[in-house]
Amino acid sequence: xxxxxxxxxxxxxxxxxxxxxxxxxxxxxxxxxxxxxxxxxxxxxxxxxxxxxxxxxxxxxxxxxxxxxxxxxxxxxxxxxxxxxxxxxxxxxxxxxxxxxxxxxxxxxxxxxxxxxxxxxxxxxxxxxxxxxxxxxxxxxxxxxxxxxxxxxxxxxxxxxxxxxxxxxxxxxxxxxxxxxxxxxxxxxxxxxxxxxxxxxxxxxxxxxxxxxxxxxxxxxxxxxxxxxxxxxxxxxxxxxxxxxxxxxxxxxxxxxxxxxxxxxxxxxxxxxxxxxxxxxxxxxxxxxxxxxxxxxxxxxxxxxxxxxxxxxxxxxxxxxxxxxxxxxxxxxxxxxxxxxxxxxxxxxxxxxxxxxxxxxxxxxxxxxxxxxxxxxxxxxxxxxxxxxxxxxxxxxxxxxxxxxxxxxxxxxxxxxxxxxxxxxxxxxxxxxxxxxxxxxxxxxxxxxxxxxxxxxxxxxxxxxxxxxxxxxxxxxxxxxxxxxxxxxxxxxxxxxxxxxxxxxxxxxxxxxxxxxxxxxxxxxxxxxxxxxxxxx
Numbered sequence: 130x131x132x133x134x135x136x137x138x139x140x141x142x143x144x145x146x147x148x149x150x151x152x153x154x155x156x157x158x159x160x161x162x163x164x165x166x167x168x169x170x171x172x173x174x175x176x177x178x179x180x181x182x183x184x185x186x187x188x189x190x191x192x193x194x195x196x197x198x199x200x201x202x203x204x205x206x207x208x209x210x211x212x213x214x215x216x217x218x219x220x221x222x223x224x225x226x227x228x229x230x231x232x233x234x235x236x237x238x239x240x241x242x243x244x245x246x247x248x249x250x251x252x253x254x255x256x257x258x259x260x261x262x263x264x265x266x267x268x269x270x271x272x273x274x275x276x277x278x279x280x281x282x283x284x285x286x287x288x289x290x291x292x293x294x295x296x297x298x299x300x301x302x303x304x305x306x307x308x309x310x311x312x313x314x315x316x317x318x319x320x321x322x323x324x325x326x327x328x329x330x331x332x333x334x335x336x337x338x339x340x341x342x343x344x345x346x347x348x349x350x351x352x353x354x355x356x357x358x359x360x361x362x363x364x365x366x367x368x369x370x371x372x373x374x375x376x377x378x379x380x381x382x383x384x385x386x387x388x389x390x391x392x393x394x395x396x397x398x399x400x401x402x403x404x405x406x407x408x409x410x411x412x413x414x415x416x417x418x419x420x421x422x423x424x425x426x427x428x429x430x431x432x433x434x435x436x437x438x439x440x441x442x443x444x445x446x447x448x449x450x451x452x453x454x455x456x457x458x459x460x461x462x463x464x465x466x467x468x469x470x471x472x473x474x475x476x477x478x479x480x481x482x483x484x485x486x487x488x489x490x491x492x493x494x495x496x497x498x499x500x501x502x503x504x505x506x507x508x509x510x511x512x513x514x515x516x517x518x519x520x521x522x523x524x525x526x527x528x529x530x531x532x533x534x535x536x537x538x539x540x541x542x543x544x545x546x547x548x549x550x551x552x553x554x555x556x557x558x559x560x561x562x563x564x565x566x567x568x569x570x571x572x573x574x575x576x577x578x579x580x581x582x583x584x585x586x587x588x589x590x591x592x593x594x595x596x597x598x599x600x601x602x603x604x605x606x607x608x609x610x611x612x613x614x615x616x617x618x619x620x621x622x623x624x625x626x627x628x629x630x631x632x633x634x635x636x637x638x639x640x641x642x643x644x645x646x647x648x649x650x651x652x653x654x655x656x657x658x659x660x661x662x663x664x665x666x
Contacts, residue, residue, distance in 0.1 A: 130191045131205040132156070133169070139183040141438050152187060155199055164190040169209050172326035173439070178431030181439070210323050212311045215304060217658045222248035226664055229254065229372055229382040231359050231396075234288020235646045236637030236653035237388035238342055239309065243657040245349045249664075252380060253351050254372070256358040256393075257285030260339045267292065270473055271565040274540045279356065282474035282484055283392040283612065286355065287339040289474075289638075290646040294466040294487040295330030297322055299647045309650045316341040319489075327443065331489030361399060362633065369632035384632050384660050388653055389639040391615035392476050394522050397639075406620040406629045407518045409509075410641055413463065413613045414528060415501035415585055416573065416606040417483045418547060419562060422468050422496045424603060428596050441467035441491040444498070448591030450584040454507065460588025463499035463613050467491045471564050471607055473540050480529030482611045483542055495563065499610040500589065502581050512578065521616020528578075532609040535576045536569055543571030547604035550574070551586050560605050568607065576608055615641045625659040634659065 134155065139148055153160055170186035188208050195202070207213075228244050230237045233255035245251045256279055257263060263285035266277045283289045297310060307323075313330065314320055317338045322328035330338065347353050361373040362385065371381040389396050400407065422441050426434040429442035443465050452458035469487030485497040509524045510516050517523075535543040542564055549556050555572040562568050574582055593600040618641030620628045627633040634656040636642060636649075643649040 130194050131208065132189050132191065132195065132202050133186055133205050133209075134189060134199075134202050135170075135186045136201050137185045137187055139185050141182060141433065141436055152189060156189065156191075156195065156202065157197065157199070158191065158195070162192050164192055166190075167208075167210070168324055170326065171324050175429055178433070181430055181433045181436075209307075213307065215308055215654075215658075217661055218243045218247055220247055220661055222661065222664045224664055226250065226383045226660075227252070227381065228384045228386060228660060229380055230386040230388060231372065232288070232388035232390055232393075232637070232639070233286045233353075234388060234390050234637060235290055235649040236643065236656075237288075237386065238339070238346075238653070239312070239650040240386045240388060240636065240653035240657045241346055241351055242312070242342065243654055244660065245346060245351050247657075247661055249660070251346075251351045252382070253346065253353045254357045254359055254374075255286055255353075255355050257281075258355055259343070260286040260291060260336050263287075264336065267472070270540060274566045276475055276478060276540055278476055278478060279358070281476055282472055283390060283476050286343065287335060288390050288649070289392065289484075289612070290649070291335045291339060292332055292472060292486045293464055293484065294469060295332060295335045295489075296464070296645060297328040297330065297647050298326070299645055301648050301651065303651050305651045305654045306647065309647055309654070313338060316345070329487070329489075331491070332486045333488040359396070362403060362630070364403070364630055367630055369630050382632075384634065386653070386656050386660075387619070387633060387635045387640060388637045391638045392612055393639055394477070394526075397519060397522065397617055400619065401518055404629060405627055405633070407617050408620065409506040409518050409521050409616060410618045411503060411505050412521055412616040413459075413461070413501035413503055414525065414581060414609065414611050415460075415499060416577075416608050417471050417485055417497055417610045418500045418604055418606055419471055419495050419497045419564070420599075420601070420604040422494055424598065424601070425467070425496045428598050441496065443467050444596060446592045446595060448588040450587045450591075452584065454511075455503070455505065458584050459503040460584055460591070461501060462592075463501050463610070465496070465498035467496050468493040469495070469497055471497050471542070473542065473566070474612060475529065475533075475540060477526070477529070479533055479538075480526060481533040481536055481540055481542070482529050482609055483607050484610070484612065493563075499613060500585065500592075500606070501610055501613050502584050502588070504581075508580065512580065518617055525611045525616060528609050528611055531576060535571055535608070539567075541567040541569050542607040543573065543576055544568040544605045544607045545571060545573045546602055547589065547606050548600055548602045550606050551589050551600050553586070560603050562605055564607065568605065571608070573606060573608055614644055615639050617641055624663075625656045
């Protein structure tokens with residue numbers, strides 16, 4: 130018999146044999162009745178700094194049935210760690226349907242994976258370069274300030290998520306979630322991601338996983354192309370019939386999965402010209418904060434900050450600032466990267482943006498996170514940008530150009546001590562940082578629009594009330610964090626297809642329906658599910 134024992138407290142210094150002894154006692158059994166005990170879920174409880182511990186769910190297999198069921202135990206039909214494939218992807222398609230997938234980020238990769246394994250002919254088109262080559266291009270941007278507008282933090286195999294922390298937790302609930310995690314393990318991720326409450330992969334591991342996925346897809350016959358930008362859709366009678374590439378080649382298709390990511394601005398412009406229904410939506414802009422990781426560890430873990438069982442500490446912060454237009458304007462941390470680096474992330478010549486990343490071990494000396502302010506379409510029109518589906522892009526670009534100019538027309542980052550920013554007093558100096566190619570002391574109040582800077586400063590004060598010591602001279606703020614999410618949503622129906630053009634499936638972050646690696650992967654799978662169902666109907 131299999132049982133789950135949830136909300137099981139495990140002390141930091143407790144060994145496995147002690148844990149097993151307490152499990153046996155809680156279940157009211159003898160050691161001989163216990164066949165196995167496996168931790169299936171693990172989270173850190175750091176609410177009380179004097180009593181930091183793990184909260185776990187253990188799956189225990191017993192030789193017989195429990196006579197009485199303890200409050201924290203429940204019977205299981207199968208282990209939560211067992212792979213259960215969605216039934217829809219077990220169907221085998223035998224028709225002549227050809228699916229073109231645009232973009233090799235999480236949404237595109239998982240859509241292609243499920244479709245080709247279901248028997249569809251798949252062509253996967255990526256405007257950027259393979260993940261290995263892409264790393265070298267990013268290295269040149271950091272070392273020499275040289276931007277490749279088609280191969281950077283946002284464009285290239287694996288998508289923008291490859292060069293972040295590789296976070297795999299999400300607020301969405303969907304049956305495909307566990308299958309996505311199992312697929313990552315299948316292609317090289319540590320099995321721990323199935324157990325940790327806040328799983329992450331790290332950029333160094335993601336590179337290998339994405340390469341393994343590519344090799345698998347090509348072995349199954351996927352026509353996988355790099356440096357292949359789609360410049361147009363082929364449409365006849367409101368039905369997509371294929372795509373036209375930048376080199377003029379046309380590829381016929383019965384279905385097109387649009388998984389471009391949130392920074393394919395030229396693609397969005399062309400979709401708008403074609404009359405594809407889309408609308409501007411809320412997003413966020415701000416800065417990226419960098420603190421010494423040891424400081425964050427001490428704030429979060431207190432005297433346990435250097436305990437060997439605790440990895441680099443994270444934080445997730447929100448604050449509501451009174452606002453005459455919205456009532457309350459949200460300020461929040463975004464894509465927090467423990468033990469990581471801040472990276473330059475522009476995609477267009479003459480514009481500058483920043484993002485963050487961590488490797489799997491999160492062993493760096495600094496922690497970084499986006500600290501961003503809610504932006505609505507009404508905000509943008511109030512400040513002089515013409516109303517259109519693309520007005521969020523216009524605002525992002527405007528801020529990125531201003532950031533580039535503030536850095537002396539180079540791909541450097543204007544930066545300011547966090548404490549100076551909150552106090553509106555520029556000292557002209559920065560705390561130690563590893564940012565490359567260069568961090569330049571800048572008064573960010575002269576760069577950021579005041580309707581962004583004011584709530585940002587108030588939000589930082591609010592964060593300091595929740596994490597004493599967050600506002601400090603030891604931290605810097607780097608401008609500008611603009612690519613938090615897509616500022617547009619391409620309208621689609623319940624069948625996952627564009628409401629304007631049949632056969633076009635807008636998915637993932639770029640289409641405005643996801644906010645991270647896992648949610649984007651799930652959205653790609655939902656499009657694949659709809660295509661498979663249409664082929665079987």
